[in-house]
Amino acid sequence: MGKPKVAFFDFAGCEGDQLQVINLEEDLLQVLEMVEIVSFREAMKGHADSYDIAFVEGSITRRSDEARLQEIRRHAKVLVAFGSCATLGGINLLKNFQEPENVRRLVYGDHYFQYETYSARPLKAVVAVDAEIHGCPVSRREFQAVLTSLLLGKTPEVPNHPVCVECKMAENICVFEQGMTCMGPVTRAGCEACCVSAGSFCWGCRGLVDDPNADAQREILSRHGLSLSDVIKRFRLYMGFVEVSR
Amino acid sequence: MNGTTSIRLDHLTRVEGHGRVDIQIRDGAVERCQWQVVEAPRFFEAMLRGRKCHEVAHITSRICGICSIGHTLASLKATEAAMGIQVSAPVVNLRKLLLHAENIQSHMLHLGYLVLPDLLNAPSVIPLATTHTPQLLLAIRLHRLGNEMSDLLGGRTTHPQRAVVGGFTRWPTPGELSQLRSRLASALPEGIRLAQFIAAHAAGFPTFQRETEYIALVGPNEYAFYDGCIGSTEGDTFTVDQYRQVCNEYCVPQSTAKYARHRRDSYMVGALARINLNYPRLSATARSVAEIFGVRPPSCSPFMNNAAQMVEVIHCLEDSIQRIDHLLQDGLKPEKASWAVRAGRGTGCVEVPRGILFHEYEYAPNGECVWANCVIPTNQNHANIQKDMEALVEQFKDRPAEEIEFMVEMLVRAYDPCISCSTH
Numbered sequence: 001m002g003k004p005k006v007a008f009f010d011f012a013g014c015e016g017d018q019l020q021v022i023n024l025e026e027d028l029l030q031v032l033e034m035v036e037i038v039s040f041r042e043a044m045k046g047h048a049d050s051y052d053i054a055f056v057e058g059s060i061t062r063r064s065d066e067a068r069l070q071e072i073r074r075h076a077k078v079l080v081a082f083g084s085c086a087t088l089g090g091i092n093l094l095k096n097f098q099e100p101e102n103v104r105r106l107v108y109g110d111h112y113f114q115y116e117t118y119s120a121r122p123l124k125a126v127v128a129v130d131a132e133i134h135g136c137p138v139s140r141r142e143f144q145a146v147l148t149s150l151l152l153g154k155t156p157e158v159p160n161h162p163v164c165v166e167c168k169m170a171e172n173i174c175v176f177e178q179g180m181t182c183m184g185p186v187t188r189a190g191c192e193a194c195c196v197s198a199g200s201f202c203w204g205c206r207g208l209v210d211d212p213n214a215d216a217q218r219e220i221l222s223r224h225g226l227s228l229s230d231v232i233k234r235f236r237l238y239m240g241f242v243e244v245s246r
Numbered sequence: 247m248n249g250t251t252s253i254r255l256d257h258l259t260r261v262e263g264h265g266r267v268d269i270q271i272r273d274g275a276v277e278r279c280q281w282q283v284v285e286a287p288r289f290f291e292a293m294l295r296g297r298k299c300h301e302v303a304h305i306t307s308r309i310c311g312i313c314s315i316g317h318t319l320a321s322l323k324a325t326e327a328a329m330g331i332q333v334s335a336p337v338v339n340l341r342k343l344l345l346h347a348e349n350i351q352s353h354m355l356h357l358g359y360l361v362l363p364d365l366l367n368a369p370s371v372i373p374l375a376t377t378h379t380p381q382l383l384l385a386i387r388l389h390r391l392g393n394e395m396s397d398l399l400g401g402r403t404t405h406p407q408r409a410v411v412g413g414f415t416r417w418p419t420p421g422e423l424s425q426l427r428s429r430l431a432s433a434l435p436e437g438i439r440l441a442q443f444i445a446a447h448a449a450g451f452p453t454f455q456r457e458t459e460y461i462a463l464v465g466p467n468e469y470a471f472y473d474g475c476i477g478s479t480e481g482d483t484f485t486v487d488q489y490r491q492v493c494n495e496y497c498v499p500q501s502t503a504k505y506a507r508h509r510r511d512s513y514m515v516g517a518l519a520r521i522n523l524n525y526p527r528l529s530a531t532a533r534s535v536a537e538i539f540g541v542r543p544p545s546c547s548p549f550m551n552n553a554a555q556m557v558e559v560i561h562c563l564e565d566s567i568q569r570i571d572h573l574l575q576d577g578l579k580p581e582k583a584s585w586a587v588r589a590g591r592g593t594g595c596v597e598v599p600r601g602i603l604f605h606e607y608e609y610a611p612n613g614e615c616v617w618a619n620c621v622i623p624t625n626q627n628h629a630n631i632q633k634d635m636e637a638l639v640e641q642f643k644d645r646p647a648e649e650i651e652f653m654v655e656m657l658v659r660a661y662d663p664c665i666s667c668s669t670h
Contacts, residue, residue, distance in 0.1 A: 012286040015262055015666055016311020016404045022359060023403055025390040026383070029375050037372065043359055044370030045259040061286045091308045094293035103292040108504075111497040115287055137311065137404045198401030198408050199415025203304060233297070237305075 004151060007039035007051040008082075009072055011058030011065055012092055012120065016137040017083030018042050018057055024140055031144070034151060049075055053150055055082040055133075059092045061120045073127040078150055081123045082143075084136040084238060088207045091136070092120035093240035122241055131156050134188060134206035136238070142190055159190040162209050163202045167193035175201040181224045183234060186212040204238045248273050251647045258658055260360040260370070262312060263665025267635070267654055271643050279639045281632045281658070283501035285669040294607070294618040299325050299587060300411055302615055306605060307405045309620065310667035312355065314405045315348040315396060316598030317605070317620075319472070324605040325411050327592025331585040336576065337413045338472065339569050344399045344409065345471050345596060346562035346569075351392030351403070352599035353517070353555040356662045357444065358385025361552050364656050365447040384440045388559065391433050395566075398422055412583025420578055427570040434563050438535060441556045445538045451549035451660075452653045456637045458546055458630060459510050460519035461492060463597045469520070469527040469561060471597040477523045479544060480509045486595040489604045493621045503668035505629040506621070512629035515601025516661065517554035518545060532561035548634050549660045555599075587613035600624055600664050624668035627661050 008018050022043060024031065038048035054076035060069060073079055084090040095103050096119040104112035123129050133146050133156075149156040163184035167174075170193045175182035183204035184196065195202055208214070214235075221231045253269040266282040290309055294302055303321035307314040319341055326333065333341075359371045362385065368374055374382045393403045398418050400406025408414045418426075464483065465474030476484040476492050484492055495504040507513065521528070521536070522543040528536065536542070539553035589611040595604050601623030608617040638657055642650055 010666075012288050013666065014308050014311040014314070016308075016314065019311045019355075019404060022355060023393055025386050025393070032372060032375065040370075041257055041259050041264075042262060043260060044372065045363075046369050058286075061288065065286060091293070091305060092288050094297075094305070095289045098292055098295070103289050106292045106295075107287065107289050108497055114497070114499060115502060117287060117289070120288075136308065194402060195407045200401075200407040200410070230298075237301070 003034065003036040004053065005038045005048065005051040006035045007037070007048070007054045007076070008042070009039070009054060009056045010042075011056070011069065011086075012061040013058030013083065013085040013090065015042055015057065017135075020137050020140045020143060024144070027144070031147070035147075051076055053078045053080060053147075055080045056123055057082045057086055059085040059089045059120045059122060060126050061092060061118065062116045063118055064116060066126050069123065069126050078130045079123075079127065080131045080133060080146065080150075081129045082133050083138050084134055084205050084207065086123050087132040087134050088238055089120050089122045089241040090238060093238070094236065096120055096240055097236060125241070132158060134158075135191060136205035139191060159188060160210050161189050163187045163189045163191065163193050163196075163206075165189055166191070167196050170197050172196045176220070176224060181221055181226060181234070183217070185220065186214060186217045204234070208239055251650070253647055253651045253654065255651065255655070258655060260363070261659055261663050261665060262667065263663065263669070265658065265663065265665050267658070269639055269650070269654070271639070274643065276636070276639050276643055279636050280500055281628065281635055283503045283628065283665055283669060285502055285666050287502045287669050290620060290670045291618045294615045297615050299329065299609055299613040299615065302607065303409070303411070306620065309622070309670045310664055311404050312352050312664060313348060313598040313600065313667065315344055315400060315409075316596055316603055318406055318409050319345060320594045320596045320598075320603045320605040322409060322411055323594025323596065324592045324607050325594070325609075327594060328590035328607055328609050329585060329588050329592070330590065331412055333413055333583070334581060336573060336578065339573055340399060340414060340417070341409065342472050343566055343569055344396065344406070345598075346566045347392050347395035347399060349392075349471070349562050349599050350559055351389060351396060353559050354385055354389035354392060357552060357555055358382065358389060360659060360662075362444070364659065365444070365450040381440065381443050384436055388433060388437060388440065391429060395426060398426060410583065412585045413581060417578060417580035420574055423570050423574060423578070427567055430563050430567050430570070434531065434560070437560050437563055438531070441535045441538060441560065444556055445553070448539065448553065451552070451656065452638070452642070454549065454638055454641065455546045456548075456634055459508060459513040460522045460544070461508065461513050461515050461602060461626070462519040462523045463595065463602055464523050469524045469529075469565070476595070476602065478508060478513070479522055482509075486604070487593050489593060489595065489606070489621065493604070493626060495621060495625065501628060503628055503665070504625050506626040507629055512633045513626065514548065514630045515623045515626045516551055517558050517599070518548070518551040519601060520597060521545070521554045521557060528557065529561045529564040531564050532557050535560045548657060551660045551662070555662070598623060600662055601626060620670060622664070622668045622670060624661070624663045624665060627663065628668065631658060631661055631663070
């Protein structure tokens with residue numbers, strides 16, 4: 001039996017998640033001992049039409065891109081949404097809350113009609129997704145863990161506790177106590193609170209935990225001076241698709 | 247030559263993003279030769295409307311995974327210009343180091359993983375792990391050094407969190423900087439060895455030249471990445487605020503990314519443009535590496551952009567060592583950025599791995615962004631890729647289709663295009 005075949009694909013996004021695979025540096029050579037990469041346009045020529053695991057980055061922003069995703073779905077035994085654009089819609093969702101024609105006119109002026117677009121959405125709005133790796137960008141450690149699980153035939157574990165838990169473990173001073181505001185209380189962990197540890201705050205890039213206490217979060221944010229419209233904007237930065245689908 | 251040669255590359259490989267090539271040669275005449283950009287637009291300029299000034303760099307960083315540091319810094323500079331915020335000399339120095347880190351990472355990704363396979367007749371970097379292990383490990387080590395330098399200064403490799411309006415949320419310690427300095431110093435001879443290896447295989451690039459306008463940031467005192475004016479090899483200089491007179495962006499039906507032109511039909515930005523405009527200000531070792539490749543301004547072969555990137559890696563390593571020495575000499579005194587929100591309009595410009603980058607924003611009095619414009623290096627290169635491709639295909643039209651296809655792929659790759667970034 002040959003090595004399991006792995007393929008990488010991308011739609012609307014920055015390719016920063018596939019870059020984390022290359023950023024494994026020497027460890028990438030170990031990954032290559034376990035799997036055969038059969039498609040990775042960013043890094044290799046050649047392509048195969050059959051693969052065991054497809055990692056798909058980016059969100060879907062054009063109807064004409066759906067067919068390519070459906071074809072990937074048909075050829076893949078396991079399809080992994082790779083990075084927040086793929087799992088949540090990501091930052092691309094920001095344009096969904098503006099009038100579509102205005103969005104196109106603002107960027108392309110009078111030529112706007114040549115440029116197809118529709119509301120940005122995660123992969124799961126178009127095809128069935130078997131596993132998700134959140135993050136903007138994904139963490140290399142989590143990619144390796146998910147790949148290992150899939151190769152062992154296990155279901156990868158997706159953390160379902162808020163970033164606050166990991167932030168405490170990292171011994172950070174709470175962002176709210178530093179006079180800033182934070183999405184950590186409702187955001188899915190797995191990032192080891194890396195933004196707070198770097199002196200910033202949680203932006204919510206890994207999406208909401210299951211059953212988040214969104215009302216309490218709204219209240220905390222307003223208590224720390226955010227207007228209702230600011231609170232909505234904070235949720236929309238990465239979580240806008242959840243908002244419209246509910 | 248009789249007969250028809252058709253070359254259609256639906257998704258060109260080993261480049262960032264989705265680009266197509268469509269060429270037809272019939273009875274010895276080139277009938278069609280087109281570079282097409284089919285990447286999905288994301289509409290960043292629209293997405294920024296209504297967002298707070300401190301969020302803008304976080305959002306625009308997502309324009310590009312590979313040059314997220316450059317986008318962050320161009321964005322911060324634009325916001326700082328709009329709000330009249332001055333940053334201190336050490337902050338500027340740390341930002342220049344951060345840009346060097348990204349340049350090392352991005353150039354090594356391009357040269358080691360995307361270009362080297364062409365020179366060694368391999369379909370990808372994967373077989374090189376067994377056929378050219380020591381050279382590949384050299385490239386990986388330099389790539390990792392660039393990434394770890396970004397981690398140390400920016401918080402992480404991609405989408406840095408520490409660089410914010412006014413400065414940094416966290417500063418490296420003197421100990422961390424000294425450690426980085428010694429790693430840079432030991433990487434320098436390794437970089438030279440890799441440069442010698444690549445130069446020894448550079449005959450694999452087609453012999454091709456086309457007179458071209460080159461545009462890059464220029465300054466009197468240093469090889470400009472962060473400060474300066476916009477310079478052109480046609481002799482003009484512009485202030486950063488005048489960038490729209492330089493770029494003159496326009497739409498074409500075959501591309502979701504805009505094109506640009508200045509004095510001619512097209513111009514080129516990137517490492518080769520920088521070297522053509524800033525050669526005397528390269529570090530001494532970088533100039534000696536330029537000699538190995540035979541890069542001398544004005545160099546008009548787009549394939550020399552690969553050599554120019556290798557030269558810049560050496561420059562960035564050497565210049566980083568000097569900057570760290572200055573920072574350590576002056577003493578690191580981490581400062582908290584303090585600034586006030588105000589209405590205004592400002593432009594930020596930096597040189598990123600693929601060339602000169604502009605962000606311009608307008609802010610309302612409450613600090614919300616009301617208008618934005620981003621002009622990306624690969625935007626500015628698309629028209630030049632088209633013009634080079636026309637000339638290259640004309641020059642080699644009698645060659646077999648596979649050979650033309652390979653040369654065209656190498657041509658596009660030489661630009662190291664960031665296609666999804668250019669569409670943004």
